[in-house]
Amino acid sequence: MAARLMREGQLVLPLALFFACFVFAPLSLLGYVSLHTDVSLQQMGFAQYAKFLTDRFNLGVLGSTLWLGLEVTLITLLVGYPLAYLHSIAPPKWQKVLILMIVLPLLTSSVVRTFAWLVILGRQGIVNETLLALGLIEIPARLLYTQNAVVIALVQIELPLMVLPIVTALAAIDPNLSQASRSLGAGSWRTFFQVIVPLSAPGVLAGCLLVYASSVSAFVTQTLVGGGQQMFMPFYIYQQAIQANNYPFAAAIAMILLFSVLTLVTVINLLARRTRALSHT
Amino acid sequence: MNAAIRSVLSAFAAGGSAAAVTASPGASGIALERIVHRYGAAIAVNDVSLEIRPGELVALLGPSGCGKTTLLRIIAGLLAQTEGQVRIGGEAVDRLPPNERGAGIVFQSYALFPHMTVAANVEYGLRARGLPAAQRRPIVERMLSLVRMDSLARRYPRELSGGQQQRVALARTLAVSPRVLLLDEPFGALDKNLRLGMQIEVKRLQRELSITTVMVTHDQEEALSMADRIAVMSSGVVEQLGTPEEIYDRPRTQFVAQFVGHTNLLSGRLVHTADRFDVALDVGGTLSLHDPAPCSRNGAVLVSVRPEHLEFAPDDAAAIPAVVDLVLPLGPSVVYELALSSGEKVKVTLARTGGAPAHRAGEAVRLRLAAGAPVSVFQA
Numbered sequence: 001m002a003a004r005l006m007r008e009g010q011l012v013l014p015l016a017l018f019f020a021c022f023v024f025a026p027l028s029l030l031g032y033v034s035l036h037t038d039v040s041l042q043q044m045g046f047a048q049y050a051k052f053l054t055d056r057f058n059l060g061v062l063g064s065t066l067w068l069g070l071e072v073t074l075i076t077l078l079v080g081y082p083l084a085y086l087h088s089i090a091p092p093k094w095q096k097v098l099i100l101m102i103v104l105p106l107l108t109s110s111v112v113r114t115f116a117w118l119v120i121l122g123r124q125g126i127v128n129e130t131l132l133a134l135g136l137i138e139i140p141a142r143l144l145y146t147q148n149a150v151v152i153a154l155v156q157i158e159l160p161l162m163v164l165p166i167v168t169a170l171a172a173i174d175p176n177l178s179q180a181s182r183s184l185g186a187g188s189w190r191t192f193f194q195v196i197v198p199l200s201a202p203g204v205l206a207g208c209l210l211v212y213a214s215s216v217s218a219f220v221t222q223t224l225v226g227g228g229q230q231m232f233m234p235f236y237i238y239q240q241a242i243q244a245n246n247y248p249f250a251a252a253i254a255m256i257l258l259f260s261v262l263t264l265v266t267v268i269n270l271l272a273r274r275t276r277a278l279s280h281t
Numbered sequence: 282m283n284a285a286i287r288s289v290l291s292a293f294a295a296g297g298s299a300a301a302v303t304a305s306p307g308a309s310g311i312a313l314e315r316i317v318h319r320y321g322a323a324i325a326v327n328d329v330s331l332e333i334r335p336g337e338l339v340a341l342l343g344p345s346g347c348g349k350t351t352l353l354r355i356i357a358g359l360l361a362q363t364e365g366q367v368r369i370g371g372e373a374v375d376r377l378p379p380n381e382r383g384a385g386i387v388f389q390s391y392a393l394f395p396h397m398t399v400a401a402n403v404e405y406g407l408r409a410r411g412l413p414a415a416q417r418r419p420i421v422e423r424m425l426s427l428v429r430m431d432s433l434a435r436r437y438p439r440e441l442s443g444g445q446q447q448r449v450a451l452a453r454t455l456a457v458s459p460r461v462l463l464l465d466e467p468f469g470a471l472d473k474n475l476r477l478g479m480q481i482e483v484k485r486l487q488r489e490l491s492i493t494t495v496m497v498t499h500d501q502e503e504a505l506s507m508a509d510r511i512a513v514m515s516s517g518v519v520e521q522l523g524t525p526e527e528i529y530d531r532p533r534t535q536f537v538a539q540f541v542g543h544t545n546l547l548s549g550r551l552v553h554t555a556d557r558f559d560v561a562l563d564v565g566g567t568l569s570l571h572d573p574a575p576c577s578r579n580g581a582v583l584v585s586v587r588p589e590h591l592e593f594a595p596d597d598a599a600a601i602p603a604v605v606d607l608v609l610p611l612g613p614s615v616v617y618e619l620a621l622s623s624g625e626k627v628k629v630t631l632a633r634t635g636g637a638p639a640h641r642a643g644e645a646v647r648l649r650l651a652a653g654a655p656v657s658v659f660q661a
Contacts, residue, residue, distance in 0.1 A: 174390060176388045176390055177392050179359050179379070179386075179388070180386070180392040181409075182380055183357055183380065183382075183384065183385065184385075184405055184409055184453065185380045185406050185410045185457055186409035187409075190409055194405075195394060198396045199396060
């Protein structure tokens with residue numbers, strides 16, 4: 001038994017090696033760099049962390065990044081759940097069309113999608129031109145380079161990551177359950193909230209996890225749609241590393257972002273494990 | 282077990298909440314009138330009319346794809362029929378959604394809510410009906426003790442065996458005191474040992490509560506043993522509706538004869554003389570019948586004879602010549618497989634009285650109809 005485990009365990013070696021070289025090694029290096037007090041990496045110490053955590057500006061950037069992730073996740077959920085549910089009740093022919101519509105954005109790079117939002121929300125973008133033409137506004141509204149613009153763009157870009165896990169979770173629910181609920185006297189709303197929603201919770205949590213992790217680190221969208229006005233952690237790291245050449249501080253910011261997100265992810269994961277245990281017969 | 286159920290039921294009778302279980306003398310019958318259901322171009326149920334009496338247990342028996350489950354779902358309101366009318370307790374329910382029909386359905390997969398405990402599952406329907414907690418609790422307790430699951434009320438469905446899950450499903454359905462109980466292949470997911478026990482239990486519950494019940498099954502033994510009447514279905518139509526005895530002894534169609542139990546089909550010519558009916562069999566020998574049914578017209582016919590209704594005969598010109606092929610002693614009975622002169626095989630089942638079988642393989646014998654044996658005659 002143990003021998004077999006050993007032999008078959010060798011199958012994970014390539015992946016393990018890959019992770020060691022390209023995930024753990026760089027991360028360790030990052031951690032090592034962040035533990036230096038000076039730019040020339042001579043002195044070890046926690047000065048960079050202290051500097052970050054005692055400065056209100058820095059904490060503000062961290063806060064607005066985490067808040068951005070939260071906002072995007074919640075709105076994506078509100079938009080994505082009905083879409084996933086629609087898919088689950090649609091006839092098979094329409095299900096294929098819906099899935100295509102959901103997946104299609106994933107096939108273009110997020111950079112392309114971000115540029116599309118620049119075109120839509122710009123001063124002379126589609127939205128402003130339309131509003132001007134309708135006479136609803138007289139001067140172009142500032143849509144781009146606002147927090148809301150970043151949220152809107154990210155919601156659209158991350159939507160497939162929310163919808164797909166929920167679609168999977170909904171498809172796994174025994175259709176007899178809602179019929180049983182209906183025949184026991186429950187109306188369709190009660191059936192939806194008491195049976196469908198709780199049983200799709202693992203998918204919801206997985207979707208939230210993906211969207212959250214991906215939107216707090218969406219460097220391109222945050223930077224291009226948010227412009228210089230909106231400072232988020234990924235851009236802050238970029239700025240400190242590339243522009244200010246302050247690698248230890250950039251590394252410390254990166255570690256702090258990593259651990260903040262990791263903490264949240266762990267909590268969501270624990271929740272997910274509990275709900276998954278319940279919904280599996 | 283029996284005593285437990287009885288005590289619970291007498292508790293009901295002694296003035297328990299009337300909403301709990303209607304062991305009502307005014308049980309509701311079900312009337313299906315000319316039901317047709319099409320899935321696209323395919324016809325699943327073709328002009329079925331059935332009258333199910335109050336308090337009766339009717340089994341819809343047939344091979345898969347015969348439309349029996351479709352029919353059950355139409356009664357439950359989970360499926361809208363293309364044509365025809367469903368009445369429960371005399372009231373047309375076609376426009377009512379499932380939650381207002383008073384039809385409780387137990388699914389083949391039980392469809393217990395996996396995220397709720399046993400008690401919460403049973404309570405679900407009562408909650409949906411807006412019963413206050415104080416009234417819900419005693420009903421849940423009574424239902425769980427009715428199916429002997431009170432000790433497992435806090436378990437989750439995944440922690441239960443198949444039989445236990447089925448009991449919970451039954452309790453959950455009965456808790457809302459449905460006017461009729463619908464069972465979709467209720468024992469299909471149970472292993473053989475459990476099945477008989479649950480069949481007895483369900484039958485007893487159904488009797489005691491005198492609740493009108495429709496059960497879908499493809500298992501003929503289950504239908505024969507549990508149902509008051511059986512509707513044998515094939516390709517969307519009811520081939521025959523009758524008591525288990527009628528179905529077994531007097532199958533009205535060749536399909537019923539072959540689907541329910543084993544049968545031997547013998548071809549011959551029916552000749553009606555002044556005082557009797559004779560069937561001259563193609564393989565030699567003659568069967569004399571009093572009352573051939575469903576076909577009594579002169580001409581080519583098929584006679585369906587159950588294996589236990591044939592017996593060995595002394596050498597007689599009227600008896601059927603055959604050669605013993607196989608002898609299978611099965612404990613209480615012996616099954617003989619014999620070859621007729623045409624090469625067709627027939628089976629004969631005889632009670633075994635101990636000792637060696639009367640005939641051996643290779644022996645030439647003659648067969649006749651046992652006295653008073655029911656047979657069916659079909660037009661060939």
